[in-house]
Amino acid sequence: MQPENPEVLREIYWRENRRWMLILGAIWFLVSLGCGVLWVEPLNQFQLGGFKLGFWFAQQGAIYVFILLIFVYARLMARLEKRLGLEEPEA
Amino acid sequence: MTLTETTYWVVGASFALYILIAIRSRAGTTQEFYVAGKGIHPVANGMATAADWMSAASFISMAGLIGLSYNGYGGSVFLMGWTGGYVLLAMLIAPYLRKYGKFTVPEFIGDRYYSDTARVVAVVCLIICSVTYVIGQMKGIGVAFSRFLETDYETGLFSGMVIVFFYAVLGGMKGITYTQIAQFCVLIFAYTVPAIFISLQLTGQPIPQLGLGSTLADGTYLLQKLDQTLLDLGFQEYTTSVRGSTLNMAAFTASLMIGTAGLPHVIIRFFTVPTVSAARTSAGWALVFIAILYTTAPAVAAMARLNILQTLQPEPGQHLAIEERPEWFRNWERTGLLGIEDKNRDGLIQYSADPETNELVKLDNDILVLANPEIAKLPHWVIALVAAGGLAAALSTAAGLLLAISSAISHDLMKRTWMPDISERQELMASRLAMAAAVLGAGYLGLNPPGFAAGTVALAFGLAASSLFPALFLGIFSKRVTREGAVLGMLAGLGVTLTYVFQHKGIMFIPGTQFLGDLPPNWFFGIEPNAFGVVGALVNFAVTLGVTRITQPPPVEVQQLVEEIRVPVSSGHL
Numbered sequence: 001m002q003p004e005n006p007e008v009l010r011e012i013y014w015r016e017n018r019r020w021m022l023i024l025g026a027i028w029f030l031v032s033l034g035c036g037v038l039w040v041e042p043l044n045q046f047q048l049g050g051f052k053l054g055f056w057f058a059q060q061g062a063i064y065v066f067i068l069l070i071f072v073y074a075r076l077m078a079r080l081e082k083r084l085g086l087e088e089p090e091a
Numbered sequence: 092m093t094l095t096e097t098t099y100w101v102v103g104a105s106f107a108l109y110i111l112i113a114i115r116s117r118a119g120t121t122q123e124f125y126v127a128g129k130g131i132h133p134v135a136n137g138m139a140t141a142a143d144w145m146s147a148a149s150f151i152s153m154a155g156l157i158g159l160s161y162n163g164y165g166g167s168v169f170l171m172g173w174t175g176g177y178v179l180l181a182m183l184i185a186p187y188l189r190k191y192g193k194f195t196v197p198e199f200i201g202d203r204y205y206s207d208t209a210r211v212v213a214v215v216c217l218i219i220c221s222v223t224y225v226i227g228q229m230k231g232i233g234v235a236f237s238r239f240l241e242t243d244y245e246t247g248l249f250s251g252m253v254i255v256f257f258y259a260v261l262g263g264m265k266g267i268t269y270t271q272i273a274q275f276c277v278l279i280f281a282y283t284v285p286a287i288f289i290s291l292q293l294t295g296q297p298i299p300q301l302g303l304g305s306t307l308a309d310g311t312y313l314l315q316k317l318d319q320t321l322l323d324l325g326f327q328e329y330t331t332s333v334r335g336s337t338l339n340m341a342a343f344t345a346s347l348m349i350g351t352a353g354l355p356h357v358i359i360r361f362f363t364v365p366t367v368s369a370a371r372t373s374a375g376w377a378l379v380f381i382a383i384l385y386t387t388a389p390a391v392a393a394m395a396r397l398n399i400l401q402t403l404q405p406e407p408g409q410h411l412a413i414e415e416r417p418e419w420f421r422n423w424e425r426t427g428l429l430g431i432e433d434k435n436r437d438g439l440i441q442y443s444a445d446p447e448t449n450e451l452v453k454l455d456n457d458i459l460v461l462a463n464p465e466i467a468k469l470p471h472w473v474i475a476l477v478a479a480g481g482l483a484a485a486l487s488t489a490a491g492l493l494l495a496i497s498s499a500i501s502h503d504l505m506k507r508t509w510m511p512d513i514s515e516r517q518e519l520m521a522s523r524l525a526m527a528a529a530v531l532g533a534g535y536l537g538l539n540p541p542g543f544a545a546g547t548v549a550l551a552f553g554l555a556a557s558s559l560f561p562a563l564f565l566g567i568f569s570k571r572v573t574r575e576g577a578v579l580g581m582l583a584g585l586g587v588t589l590t591y592v593f594q595h596k597g598i599m600f601i602p603g604t605q606f607l608g609d610l611p612p613n614w615f616f617g618i619e620p621n622a623f624g625v626v627g628a629l630v631n632f633a634v635t636l637g638v639t640r641i642t643q644p645p646p647v648e649v650q651q652l653v654e655e656i657r658v659p660v661s662s663g664h665l
Contacts (some may be wrong), residue, residue, distance in 0.1 A: 010658050017657075021182050028178045032171045032348075037341045040164075044331060049303035050312030055330045058167035059389040060300060063174045063382050070181040070375035077186075078368055082355060088366045088659045 009084045020076050024069050032062040094471050098239050101475035102482060105277050106254055109270045109486070113258030116266045121519050124263030125194040125498050127363040131268055136369075137376025139268045140360045142275035142483070143491035144377070145384055146224075147231025148172070148548055150278060150484035155456025158392030162327055163317075164333030166392065168343040168622075172552075174378060174385050175344070176351020181374035184352055184560075185361040187656045188568045189370035192364065195494075196355040196559065197503040203566040204574040205649050207508055212581050215497045216558040217355045219585075222536070224551040225492040229537025231485035238461070239478035245538060251486060254532040259490050260526045263361060267490045274483035279383055281480025285464045286387045289394050292467055299390035302665055317397050323407060323446035329393065336617045342414075350552030352558030355486075356495035367659040369408055395459040398466050401449065403442045409643075410439035419465035428455035428462075430470030493533060497525035549621040550592060557584035557627025565635055567657070570650045576639035583632030591627075592620045 035043055040054030048056050081087045092100075116563045118124040119612025122152065131139070157166025191199050197217055229248060234249020258266040283299075290302030292312060306312050318328045326332075334340050351357065360377075402420070403411050413433060423429045430453030431440055442451040461481075464474045502524035506513060513521065558581045563570045565580075644650075656663060 006662060010654070010662065014657050024178075024182065028175065032175050033341050034346060036167060036171055037337060037344060041331075048304065049301075050306065050314050052314070052330050055164055055167075055314075056304070058164060059170055060303075060386055063378075063386055065102050065180050066174050066380055067375065067378050069178050070371070070378060073182055074368065074371040074375055077371060081368070086658055086660050088368065 011088060013080060013084050017020055017077065020073060020080075024073050027054050027065065030071055031057060031065040036062050092471070095241055095472060097237075097471045098475040098478050101472065102240065102479045105479045108273055109254055111255055113261055113271060115265050116269045118261070118263040118265045118519070121194075121515055121522065123265045123598070124519055125362075125494075125502065126359070127263075127265040127268045129192075129363060129365055130367075131363040133364050133369040133373035134376050135272055136268070136360060136364050136373045137378075137381055138275045139271035139363075140357065140373070140377035141380035141384075142271040142278065142487035143360055143462055144357060144381055144488070145278065145484050146171075146488040146548070147235070147481060147485035149384065150282060151235070151457050151460055151481050153229065154388045154391040154395065155459040157246045157389055158396040158459050159454060159456050161334055162321075163251040163329035163393065164332055165340070166389070168334060168347065169467060170338055170385055170389060171411050172344045172347025173351060174381060175348040177349060177374055177378040177381070179503040180351035180357070180361070181371050181378075181520060182202075183332070184563055185370045185374055185476070186367045186659075188358060188362050188563070189364065190367050190659060191652075192362075194359075194502050195498050196563070197499055198507060200559075200562055200566065200577070201503065201507060203649065203652065204562075204572075204577045205646060206574040206578065209562075209574050209581075210503055210508060210580050212578055213559065214503050215563065216554065216581060216585060218496060220354060220529070220551045220555045221356060221492045221496050223554075224354075224548055225489055225496070225533045226536045226540055227232050227548045228485045228489035228492065229533050230540060232482060232489070233537060235478060235485065239434060239475075239481075241344045247435075247617065248534060248537050251482070251489075252530055252537075253487055254529045255490050255493065256527065259493055259530065260523050264494055267487075267494055268363060268658040270490070271487045274487040275380060277476075277483040278487075279380070281476040281483070282384050282391075282460075284476065285386055285467060285469060286394075287392050288469055288473075289398070289467045290390060293394055293397065299394070299410075301385045301487070303390040303393055313397065314393060317393055317400075320397070320400050320404075323405075324442060329396075335619055335622075338616060339618050339622055341623050342618045343622035345555050346622050346628075347552050348558050349628055350554075350556035350624050353555035353561065353563060354551070354560075355555075356491040357498075358563075359495060391463065392459060395466065396461050399454075399458075400532065402466070403440055410441055413438055413461075418441070419462055422465065423458060423462050427453070428458045429453055442472040462549075476616045478576060485611040489533065493526060493529045497522060497529045500529075501525040524578075527608070535604050553588045553621065553624030553627060554585060556624030557588040557631055561628055561631040561635060565632070567653065569639075570653045571639060571644055572635060573639045573642040573645055575642045576637075579638050580631040580635030583634040587630045588623055588627035591615070591623045 027039060036058035043054035044052040046053040106201050122128055156169060158464040188199055197210050197213035200213040232251035233244040233248035236242050237244045258270050286299040287297050290299040293307060294302040294305040296305045307316055314330055318330055321329055361373060364370050364373050420429060431450055432452045434450050440450050441448060443449045462481050463475055499516060504517050505521055537578055561584060562577050
């Protein structure tokens with residue numbers, strides 16, 4: 001990659017950051033307020049073992065997805081920082 | 092050894108551990124006192140955050156709230172709300188405030204909104220949220236002592252205060268962090284062991300999260316059995332009973348999520364890690380450790396509820412005779428958490444949804460966790476462990492809240508607002524004094540709980556959601572938002588939420604002063620007062636953005652500050 005103006009790199013960083021936030025934030029909304037609250041009745045027509053599916057999202061599934069979302073976000077941002085040369089020095 | 096003696100040993104050992112840690116981690120500088128020298132490993136901080144976060148209410152009351160008061164599915168608002176906030180924290184708040192790199196949440200608001208007024212308003216919001224929250228912890232300490240160690244409430248509260256005083260005043264954030272890690276280990280062990288046993292007994296599955304979806308000895312699914320049993324008794328089905336309406340559940344969940352991401356005592360935990368990326372992963376670890384309890388709680392809720400139902404009614408139509416009720420039942424009647432009244436004088440306990448004929452007249456939420464080990468006939472040491480775990484949960488949350496309160500006083504009010512000339516050593520002394528005062532103040536409120544104490548933990552979330560979260564979020568994501576906008580927005584959000592709660596629950600929760608009844612028909616679109624934080628937050632956003640449009644943009648230095656905190660490495664401009 002061409003060495004770029006640090007100002008431009010910082011702008012790219014912030015734009016990419018917001019893009020990932022929107023995508024991951026949409027998933028966050030879908031699994032909790034979506035599957036767990038708004039669409040819980042249709043989802044409850046399906047079974048997951050002994051769970052009604054909507055109930056499972058509300059009391060188990062959403063929480064597991066939240067954990068994944070944070071680690072995926074942390075990983076994506078670390079990769080982005082490496083790509084743009086914006087990593088922090090080790091403290 | 093009797094149960095009480097065992098409990099004294101287990102609780103005593105845990106307290107000795109906390110004191111040992113306190114002595115070994117004294118704070119020597121303000122940086123150590125406020126942010127533990129910014130040297131905490133992200134996994135360690137995750138554990139400390141989990142203990143900071145999980146309060147007496149999470150440990151003792153939440154399973155009961157889900158399983159009894161909210162009858163199953165309705166209780167999902169707590170599970171999703173109190174975990175989903177961490178996604179917001181990890182993406183929207185924690186990394187940028189860690190980059191900002193100073194000591195407190197009001198300090199950021201003061202700097203970003205270039206205004207002492209904004210800082211003081213943030214301090215006021217912080218103190219309202221944290222004090223309401225800390226009263227619940229102090230009560231939890233007193234209650235846990237009196238139930239398990241058979242001391243009186245005051246002695247219990249006083250013992251708890253001495254312990255917190257010791258490590259919080261000596262060690263500040265540094266002492267609190269290491270004791271919280273120890274407290275996390277105690278509380279998570281104490282919560283999961285009884286859950287594993289009860290899951291094994293009911294379903295043969297050792298992992299409670301899977302046991303909840305497994306079959307009972309008779310081959311029917313546990314949840315199906317629970318649904319059917321409750322329907323037979325005239326209750327709503329466990330897996331589908333909605334709290335209020337779908338809109339109310341969505342608003343409640345959203346309020347708790349947003350509130351979580353705006354609570355200062357949680358946010359400042361992320362100031363203690365070495366880097367911005369460590370703040371992100373640390374939020375992930377915090378949620379892992381929190382999820383161990385939060386995914387176990389719904390299993391405990393359903394299993395303990397079923398256990399109680401099957402004790403009272405072993406087969407449909409067959410009722411437990413009062414004379415034959417088990418030992419644990421009698422024990423918990425003495426504490427007032429269980430109560431029976433033989434209304435039809437047939438010597439049997441008829442439990443039903445109909446208040447006219449129901450004879451289990453008192454069934455406290457806390458019983459699901461507290462009596463669980465006895466119902467499952469577990470050994471004494473497990474019961475003692477539950478006592479130590481409940482105390483660990485209350486102490487660790489109290490300490491985190493007290494640090495947020497005392498640093499707001501010694502750093503934001505004294506150092507940054509009233510007497511900027513004090514030296515580092517004077518400020519460290521001031522922070523210890525502020526901590527001592529905060530512990531004593533919290534103890535006083537625990538001894539003389541104001542009438543409104545019961546309903547206030549949920550209120551703390553509503554206030555954090557409607558006042559602090561929007562100011563923090565907009566301060567990071569907009570360079571244009573002005574001090575006038577932020578200050579008026581915070582006040583409007585706080586005002587709307589407080590007004591809504593007070594109009595239904597009474598001014599300062601004093602009975603009789605509510606001017607609209609606390610009944611669903613009077614609620615705004617059917618949203619209950621505890622769920623109103625999200626509406627307050629929307630008002631805050633609207634006012635802030637509206638006022639920003641008609642005020643002068645922030646000075647260039649402030650816009651540069653925003654640029655700076657967005658990216659992990661410094662640009663060299665500041």
